[in-house]
Amino acid sequence: MNSEVLGYLIDLDGTVFQGEKLISGAAQSIHKMQEQGKKIVFLSNRGNVSQKQCLEQLKLHNINVDEEQILLSSTVTAQYIRNYYPLASVWTLADQGLRDELATHNIRLAKQPEEAEFLVISLHEHLQYSDLNLAFKAVMNGARIIATNADKMFPNEEGPAFDVAGLIGAIEATTGKSPEIILGKPSVFMAKAALTQLQLPPEKCMIIGDSPDSDILLGNTHQMKTALVLTGNTNKEQAQRLTGMRKPDYIIHSIADCMKEI
């Protein structure tokens, strides 16, 4: 299944990790790719962590890559704002990791929600009511909305958990305003960032992930090979029912199987 593949786009949550736990065989599979000289990027819709945090989590499990090989929706969101709205001030509804990533890209963080030109929404696992209320104030005072991603759930140790779509829904329902752009997978921004990093044509690349809506859709709309793993949000029955642009080329139990010849 992989002889023609020169580069891998690898999802993190549900594909490499379940919560903090490494998925069995994931490190070995990635080591094998590295030994065979395959190019790798990790492509994650995580928007609430920084590249640095992510690099350290991988290192902890003996997976050693460069910072540039980690593409998060927070990274791509920061690049987008930096490119198109370099002077804008930004309020966030997200964990500290997003603010770190924005600061790394020299994006101005508003001191008060009322001053913000943009509200950036991402996962916020330390959310309190006041965070929702301040984000609401930002939008009621004219801030436009950007979302790092719009996943409904992410897989953690205890099963599916509440994700960014819920925070977007909360702000939409109270303000009547919706995000004008969602940067994470399956957006063209994530695909381009990955292909630029890999320096490969898409047909030589394979995306491996657990989400038909973000991973498989991105791969299929950009002429990549696609492999759906069953260690995350999708079970075998659901996987076999997929059609159209969400149907993967391969369904494999886990990333551990992707370096086996089938």
Next chain:
Amino acid sequence: MNSEVLGYLIDLDGTVFQGEKLISGAAQSIHKMQEQGKKIVFLSNRGNVSQKQCLEQLKLHNINVDEEQILLSSTVTAQYIRNYYPLASVWTLADQGLRDELATHNIRLAKQPEEAEFLVISLHEHLQYSDLNLAFKAVMNGARIIATNADKMFPNEEGPAFDVAGLIGAIEATTGKSPEIILGKPSVFMAKAALTQLQLPPEKCMIIGDSPDSDILLGNTHQMKTALVLTGNTNKEQAQRLTGMRKPDYIIHSIADCMKEI
């Protein structure tokens, strides 16, 4: 404007209170109603407090009424579950006040979200991420959704604040499920509870509130007189543009004006 009115349905937030603060002249106006022998119920979409908490807040400002004269969406929600699903176990996404009100009505609170037959959503000003995640788990495991109310914002000292609609939106966006019933104003359940308490025909009653969508709509759909105050969610310009069932009979600056002859 009030000679034919024998009973008043009075909203609380934005009509009697702005946050913790009493609206100027509110107590005097209510005292005058009481002196003239008018019947009164306070009819509030607050679902995150209990009748007892509310009674104490009114007492603090020298407004003395009986517990039965306070009808909250939490009260009416508890009565609804007690009447129609007496054996159901309930999980809540709400402040402690709702759980107190449910307990007063002998409703069983589930120990785990996975066991709950219903999720009841109300305002949760002490919300944390884990509360959203547990509510999400309840619905993903089959719990049906009930909401005490669906207000988008409530007026507090600092202006409009994020309200229940946002929490409903958060759960809808992640689970794809919506509330099957919303008990608060303008529902028939709130109207009936108020008229039963007042023991008056609706045309002898006036509802006074700041919300066209809940107060005025409830009044007009139940043949009551309606007065919109400008001390809450609606300003004069918005008030004058209202049409149809949201158009009030009277627009008054505040509840302080409602006992003046116009």
